Amino acid sequence: MAKIKRGRTKPCSRCEKTNDVLYRVRVGEDGEWIFVCSGCLDQVKPGNPHY
Numbered sequence: 001m002a003k004i005k006r007g008r009t010k011p012c013s014r015c016e017k018t019n020d021v022l023y024r025v026r027v028g029e030d031g032e033w034i035f036v037c038s039g040c041l042d043q044v045k046p047g048n049p050h051y
């Protein structure tokens with residue numbers, strides 16, 4: 001799991017809230033990367049073996 005912390009705040013790919021700390025998660029078999037907050041990470045993880 002990659003913990004991304006940069007100077008610039010990014011929006012979460014799922015809830016679209018901006019957050020200082022976002023997690024990079026790979027979704028789908030094509031390896032698309034999204035950035036999600038810790039709250040959404042819990043929602044993404046169970047059905048996502050690729051994170």
Ligand SMILES: [Zn+2]
Nearest residue numbers: 012015037040
């Ligand atoms: Zn989120």
